[in-house]
Amino acid sequence: MSLHPTTTTLHLTSIPPGTFIGIDLTSFTSTPAFQGVKLIPSGLHLLYYSTTTDSSLRNGFWFYAHPGRVISKTWDPEAEIATLVDAPPSAGLEERLYAENLTPYKQRDAEGRVMVGGGGQEWRALSGCVRERTLERCLGEGWVCGTAGVSGMDYDAGEEVMMGFPPGGGGGVDVMWTRVDLKVTWPAGTIGRERTEMAKDRSWALNNLLHGLASENQDDAERELLGELQLSFIMSITLGSYSAMEQYRRLLGLCLTSRACVFHERRKLFEGLLETLLAQLHYVDGDFWAGFVDGGDGDDNWLAKLLRRFGGGIKEAVNEQQQADPDKDSIVRLFRDMESLTRRKFDWVLDHKDVVRRGLVQTEDGDMIELELPGLDEEDETGEYAPVIVEEVVGEGEGGGGTMAGG
Structure with a gap:
């Protein structure tokens, strides 16, 4: 039985001193006495680590916390990957000894205060749509992830040869992201003006992707898409994963260029998307967006361009619908919140009429x-x-x- 029956304990043994350890949005350096983390609240969490704080390569794993659970991992000095072992057979003296060297789970609350064994509003806002199904679908059975993980979309056949990989073999696919092809956003056989329109408005491609994700209903598919967007963002900010950053950009590139479905069949999805994006914009600084390949600087940033295009589509749709009071529309309000936040925090101008072009x-x-x-x-x-x-x-x-x- 755990010494903390209402929370989860993560018992980590043989961790070398000076190891970089992160859990959710908090990180620290291990001491010689470090034995793990206690008071972890229920829900999904991410533990990640590297040999040193300045190492560019990190590994990690997701886990589900529930009351009274004890998860034991031990350091593998050969592979530098934590390996799951059985929980300690005794809850007596042995557990009490290592419990003294457990670090309490700490996260920030909505006001930015560090809370022990609680708080975590920021983490929930960034990860609330990630589910066990999302992790199994994208990361596989063990929910393991890392900086160097790749997917089949991260390189083409020509690049495989240049990188020394066998044709079709790649370097080992570690992440199974949903396939997003922004170059072909229309059904087979589409030609002429219809194909041109589908290249400009990717609503068909978005709906087609969601139909592929649906297990029970469309609401489930929409949450899976938001969950994958959140997962790729979290792996970008915690692991510095190139694969995750590229999938994050692909998903936003698809969603923010889909116009026809925003105010109709996908309204709920876009409300969740804008809420998620607002939380992400709150969390990171401008350097994060510039860190993408060909990301662009300042107002020329790739996301700023996408948001300007999306905002233009919103205005066109509102004008076409001739709404009496567009300010009452939830999507319009959320986008205006985004305009205000990005101007204040990043100095981005998302409204065309505010720019002398x-x-x-x-x-x-x-x-x-x-x-x-x-x-x-x-x-x-x-x-x-x-x-x-x-x-x-x-x-x-x-x-x-x-x-x-x-x-």
Whole structure:
């Protein structure tokens, strides 16, 4: 029986002194006497670690805490990966001895105060949609994860050869992310204007992905998508996982470019998405967004561009629906909260009308020159970035003609 019957105890043995240890959003360096963590509240948690605080490679595992549970892990000096062992057979003297060297679980509450054995509002806001099914689907049976974990979407066949992997073998797929292909967002056989529209508005691709995730109903699928978004974000901030960062960007790239379904069949999903994104924006600083490959700096950041595009779609939808009081709409309110937060915290401007995008300026010599904001055409999908419909060249023997989208 555990000495802490209302919480979970994580018993860690043979941990080398100076080891970096993190649990959820709190981290510390182990001491020679360190034996684990106590007073862990019920729910899903992540423990992660590395040999030193400055190590770029971290490993970790998720676990489910419930009252009275004792989880025992021991350090494997060869593999540097904690291995699950049986719980101590005795709850008597042995447990009382190691219990003296257990670190209490600490997290921050909503006001930012460190709470022992409680708090955790920030962690729940960032991980509330992650479920056991999410972990089993993405991480496998053991719920193990690490900085170096990869998925099948993280490299192509050409890169495999360059990295010295056997064709089709990869470096070992450790993460099974939901497949997101942002280059093909229409059903097979779609051509012409319909294909062009589906390239601009990815609602079909989003709905298709959700149908693949559904186990019982669509609400379940939407929560799974939000859970995977949260899981990839958490693995990005705690493990620095490249694979997780790329999946996080792919999922947001799909959701924030889906317009037609926002105010209709996927309203509940987008309310949850914006609430989740607000919590994530609250937690990280601007350096996190710039840390993505080709992430961009400041207002030119990849997420700022996506949010501006999403905000433009919201305004168009509101105007088309001719709502009497759009301020009462939950999605409009959440996005305005996001505009306010990102302007205050990151100096991002998400509303097009607040940005001078093109204009004349006078030089010291009195000359007038025209300046244009970089990336203007790319964000608006105009100029060379505009989708076009081109004529399909059909062989003589195939007969007929048609159109297809290109760009």
